[in-house]
Amino acid sequence: xxxxxxxxxxxxxxxxxxxFSMLQSLIAPAxxxxxHALHTSQATATWVxxxxxxxxxxxxxxxxxxxxxxxxxxxxVAVLVALTLGCLLAALAPTIGVLxxxxxxxxxxxxxxxxxxxxxxxxxAPAEVGSRISNLSAxxxxxxxxxxxxxxxxxxxxxxxxxxxxxxGVVAVTALIAQRYVPESPGRAEGRINWLGAVLLSGWLVALxxxxxxxxxxxxxxxxxxxxxxLAAVVFAAWLAAESRSGHPLIDLRIxxxxxxxxxxxxxxxxxxxxxxxxxxxxxxxxTPRSAGYGFGASVTxxxxxxxxxxxxxxxxxxxxxxxxxxxxxxxxxxxGAVLGAVACGLLAAWHDRQWQVALAAxxxxxxxxxxxxxxxxxxxxxxxxxxxxAATGMNANIRTIGGSLGAAVTTALVTGHTxxxxxxxxxxxxxxFGLLALLCLGAALAALLVPVRRAARTxxxxxxxxxxxxxxxxxxxxxxxx
Numbered sequence: 001x002x003x004x005x006x007x008x009x010x011x012x013x014x015x016x017x018x019x020f021s022m023l024q025s026l027i028a029p030a031x032x033x034x035x036h037a038l039h040t041s042q043a044t045a046t047w048v049x050x051x052x053x054x055x056x057x058x059x060x061x062x063x064x065x066x067x068x069x070x071x072x073x074x075x076x077v078a079v080l081v082a083l084t085l086g087c088l089l090a091a092l093a094p095t096i097g098v099l100x101x102x103x104x105x106x107x108x109x110x111x112x113x114x115x116x117x118x119x120x121x122x123x124x125a126p127a128e129v130g131s132r133i134s135n136l137s138a139x140x141x142x143x144x145x146x147x148x149x150x151x152x153x154x155x156x157x158x159x160x161x162x163x164x165x166x167x168x169g170v171v172a173v174t175a176l177i178a179q180r181y182v183p184e185s186p187g188r189a190e191g192r193i194n195w196l197g198a199v200l201l202s203g204w205l206v207a208l209x210x211x212x213x214x215x216x217x218x219x220x221x222x223x224x225x226x227x228x229x230x231l232a233a234v235v236f237a238a239w240l241a242a243e244s245r246s247g248h249p250l251i252d253l254r255i256x257x258x259x260x261x262x263x264x265x266x267x268x269x270x271x272x273x274x275x276x277x278x279x280x281x282x283x284x285x286x287x288t289p290r291s292a293g294y295g296f297g298a299s300v301t302x303x304x305x306x307x308x309x310x311x312x313x314x315x316x317x318x319x320x321x322x323x324x325x326x327x328x329x330x331x332x333x334x335x336x337g338a339v340l341g342a343v344a345c346g347l348l349a350a351w352h353d354r355q356w357q358v359a360l361a362a363x364x365x366x367x368x369x370x371x372x373x374x375x376x377x378x379x380x381x382x383x384x385x386x387x388x389x390x391a392a393t394g395m396n397a398n399i400r401t402i403g404g405s406l407g408a409a410v411t412t413a414l415v416t417g418h419t420x421x422x423x424x425x426x427x428x429x430x431x432x433x434f435g436l437l438a439l440l441c442l443g444a445a446l447a448a449l450l451v452p453v454r455r456a457a458r459t460x461x462x463x464x465x466x467x468x469x470x471x472x473x474x475x476x477x478x479x480x481x482x483x
Contacts, residue, residue, distance in 0.1 A: 005181060006123060006124055006128075008177070008181050008182075009119065009123060009181065009182050009183070010120070010132060010135070010136070012174055012177050012178045012181070012182055013076075013112075013116040013119060013120065013136060013182075014116075014135070014136055014139045015170065015171075015174045016076070016079075016080055016083070016109070016112045016116070016171065016174050016178070017112045017113055017116050017136060017139060017140050017143070018139045018140065018142070018143040018146075019083070019109075019143065019167050019170055019171055019174075020083060020106075020109040020110065020112050020113075020143070021139075021140045021141070021142075021143025021144050021147070022143040022144065022146050022147040022150075022167070023052075023087075023106060023109070023147065023167065024052070024056075024143075024144055024147060025144045025145075025147030025148050025151075025279060026146075026147035026148075026150065026151050026163050027048055027049065027052075027103075027147075027151070027160075027163060028049060028147075028148070028151070028280070029148065029151040029152055029155075029283065029300045029303070029304065030151050030155050030160045030163060030300075031045050031046070031048065031049070032045075033155055033160045034048060034096075034099070034160055037160065038093075038095060038096045038099065040096040043217055044096055045096065046213075046214075046217070047096075047100050048096075048099055048100060048103055049103075049213075050210070050213045050214065051100045051101075051103040051104045051107070052103040052104070052106060052107050053107075053209060053213060053401065053405070054104075054107070054205070054206050054209055054210065054213075055103070055104040055105075055106070055107020055108065055110070056107040056108075056109070056110030056401070057107075057110070057205045057206075057209055057398055057401055057402075058107075058201075058202040058205055058206065059107060059108045059110050059111050060110035060111050060113065060114060060394045060397050060398055061114070061201065061250070061251060061391055061394035061395050061397075061398055062111075062198050062201065062202070062250065062394075063075055063079060063108070063110075063111030063114075063115070063390075063394075064111055064113075064114030064115060064118070064389075064390030064391050064393065064394030065193070065250050065251070065390055065391040065394070066111075066193060066390075067111070067114070067115045067118060067185075067390045068118065068188070068387050068388065068389065068390040068391060069188060069191065069192070069193060070188070071184050071185055071188065072115050072118045072119050072122065072184070072185045072390065073119065073178070073182050073183065073184040073185060074184065075111065075115055076112070076115045076116070076119065076178055076182065077175055077178050077179050077182075079108055079109055079111045079112055079115065080109075080112070080171055080174055080175035080178060081175050082105055082108040082109065083105075083106055083108065083109035083112075083167075083171050084168060084171045084172045084175060085105060086102050086103070086104075086105030086106035086107075086108070086109070087102075087106060087164045087165075087167045087168045087171060088164070088168050089101070089102035089105060090102035090103065090106065090161075090164040091161045091162075091164035091165045091168060092161075102164075110397065111394065113140065113393060113394065113397045114389070114390040114391070114392075114393040114394035114397065115390060116136055117133060117136070117377055117380075117381055117389060117390075117393045118185065118386075118389040118390045118393070119182065119185060120132045120133055120136065120381075121381055121386060121389050122185040122186065122187060122386065123183060123185070129381070130322060130325050130326065130330075130378055130382075131322030131323065131325075132322070133322075133374065133377045133378050133381060134318060134319065134321045134322030134325065134374035134375075134377075134378065135318070135319055135322055135374075136377075137318050137321075137370075137373040137374035137376075137377045138314065138315050138316075138317070138318020138319045138321075138370055138373070138374060139315070139318075140373060141314045141315070141318055141369050141370055141373045142311055142314055142315040142318070144279060145307060145308075145310055145311030145314060145315075145366070146311060148279065148283060148303075148304050148307045148311075149304040149305065149307055149308055149311055150304070151163065151300065151304060152299065152300035152301030152302075152303070152304045153301055153304070154166070155300070156300075156301060187386055187387060188387070190248075190387070191247070191248030192248050193248075193250070194242075194243075194246050194248050194249055194250040196242050196246075197239065197242055197243050197246060197249055197250035197251070198250055200235055200238055200239035200242055201239055201250060201251070203231075203235040203239075204232045204233075204235040204236040204239055205398070205402075207228045207229070207231045207232035207235055208228075208229070208232035208236075208402065208405075209401070209402065209405050210228055211224065211225040211228040211229055211232075212405040212406060212408075212409045213405055213408075213409070215409050215412075215413075216409070216412045216413070216416065220413070240253070250391065251391050251395055252388055252391070255384050255385075255388050255391075255392055256392075256395065258383055258384070259450075259451075259452045260379055260380075260382075260383035260451055260452055261380060261383050261384065261392065263447055263448070263450040263451045263452075264334070264376055264379045264380055264383075264396065264448075264451055265380075265395070265396055265399045266444075266447040266450075267334060267338060267372075267376065267444045267445075267447040267448045267451070268376050268396055268399050268400045268403065268444075269399050269400065269402060269403035269406075269444075270338075270403060270440050270441070270443045270444035270447060271337070271338050271341060271372050271400070271403070271440075271441060271444035272399070272400030272401065272402070272403030272404045272407065273403040273404060273406050273407025273410075273437070273440045274341050274342075274345060274407055274437040274438075274440045274441045274444070275341065275365075275369055275372075275400075275404065275407075276400075276401075276403070276404025276405075276407055276408055277404070277407035277408050277410075277411040277433070277437055278344075278345065278348075278365055278437060280408050280411070281408075281411055281415060281430070281433065282306075282307065282348070282358070282362065283300075283303040283304070283306075283307065284415075285352070285358075285430055286298045286302075286303045286306050286355070286358060287299070287300070287303050288424060288425075289424070291422070292420065292422065292424040292425075292427070293427055294352070294353075294427040294430070296355055298355075306355060306358055306359050306362065307362055308359075309359045309360070309362050309363035309366060310362040310363060310365055310366035310369070311366065312363070312366065313362075313363045313364070313365075313366030313367045313369075313370065314366035314367070314369040314370040314373075315366075315370065316367075316370065317337075317366070317367045317368075317369075317370030317371050318369075318370035318371070318373060318374045319370075320370075321333050321370065321371050321374040321375060322374065325374075325375065325378065329453065330375040330378045330379045330382075330451075331375070331379070331448060331449075331451040331453060333371045333372075333374070333375040334371070334372055334375040334376060334379065334448040334451065335445050335448040335449055336368075336371055337367075337368040337369065337370070337371030337372030337373075337375065338368065338372055338441050338442070338444035338445035338448055339368070339441070339442070339445045340364055340365070340367050340368030340371070341365055341368035341369070341372070341437075341438075341441035341444070342438045342439075342441035342442045342445065343364055343368075343438075344361045344362070344364040344365035344368060345361075345365070345434045345435070345437040345438035345441060346434075346435070346438040347360070347361040347364065348361045348430075348434040349431050349432075349434035349435040349438060350431075352430075368441070372444075376396060376400075377393065377396070379451060380392050380393050380396050381393065407437065407440065410433075410436065411433045411436070411437065414429050414432050414433040414436065415429040415430055415433050416429070417429065
């Protein structure tokens with residue numbers, strides 16, 4: 001295999017990003033098993049998810065920028081090694097504390113998303129970039145679905161530790177192949193790492209996401225939640241001031257203000273709220289005992305199988321979007337994906353008495369995820385200068401995560417706010433939650449409609465491909481930003 005094989009490069013990127021995406025959701029269905037095996041409380045066990053969320057949020061934009069500066073291939077290999085070590089430590093963890101530390105190390109793998117998008121932009125022919133990004137986005141989206149579907153069978157047949165043993169070998173081999181065959185990016189961003197910006201960015205992200213993820217246990221009116229949210233606002237303001245004054249900002253705020261970037265990020269925030277909440281609460285809904293008056297009393301494995309239509313649909317639509325984009329445009333695909341998400345949540349709110357109804361709604365939502373993920377990545381990549389690809393796509397991933405935390409927190413409040421004497425939620429809690437998620441997805445569709453349509457994209461079919469035109473216009477934008 002030649003050292004510059006783009007096919008092998010894509011396989012490496014897709015494998016690494018897909019495994020990380022799978023690890024995001026793989027452990028969630030197994031948390032009760034982990035709690036029992038490691039003799040800990042439910043509150044402590046939730047930190048297995050929270051630590052991963054916080055770590056990924058911090059490392060994704062920072063290491064995306066590091067890759068822009070020192071080389072994306074070098075950073076990619078280091079991140080893959082860290083992910084391997086994190087999985088190995090988690091598989092061997094004797095206590096809950098060690099497992100939480102391992103999840104922090106695994107969170108470093110969040111940088112695989114921006115690094116992979118940047119490498120595709122650098123190494124593939126302009127005419128291939130759009131379809132490759134769409135395919136990679138489909139793998140990333142499907143990875144989260146695979147985690148939900150596969151967790152039950154793996155834990156039942158083996159043990160929860162195999163949720164981490166299985167990725168160890170895959171990621172280790174991927175790192176070795178990446179070191180040998182993935183070429184180093186020819187272009188580098190100028191400047192240095194702005195450590196003050198990195199610290200402040202980490203500070204406000206942690207101060208924001210921590211209370212959102214723990215608000216149910218701590219209480220929305222608790223001093224910890226209010227204090228951390230206030231701290232997040234203060235540190236965020238300090239970060240904005242520091243970045244705007246820095247000669248070498250970690251995140252160039254002028255990039256974030258580009259019309260195509262801020263509108264796409266707004267859509268990502270709202271769609272992320274709906275997507276992560278559905279991933280979290282739909283399995284819980286179908287596992288609810290029938291004695292509650294709803295639900296199907298499904299096992300973890302059966303709940304995962306009901307999510308299978310979502311997994312298949314999101315992968316197929318993500319791959320298909322790469323072929324549709326030159327014809328209909330990324331903005332229209334993002335709008336369609338968000339509308340499909342709204343339709344799916346509306347179906348779940350009004351139509352959830354039979355398992356096939358839930359499976360149908362899950363499939364519709366999967367179609368929306370596949371279209372939205374692929375189009376968001378393409379819109380960001382094509383709207384920023386090449387040397388800002390890692391930082392910009394990293395922030396987009398983070399904004400989706402922030403949206404997901406908000407969506408999950410609000411959905412938790414609606415579902416668990418009023419419970420039956422048995423302690424189970426009322427059906428109305430889920431109905432109201434799915435209705436709210438439908439509105440959030442509609443908001444994402446409205447934000448997507450604000451994404452500017454590039455005239456270059458409409459003439460690109462004559463010029464020889466939308467990618468060439470979009471790259472040319474991105475260079476024009478870059479020149480304006482530098483000026």
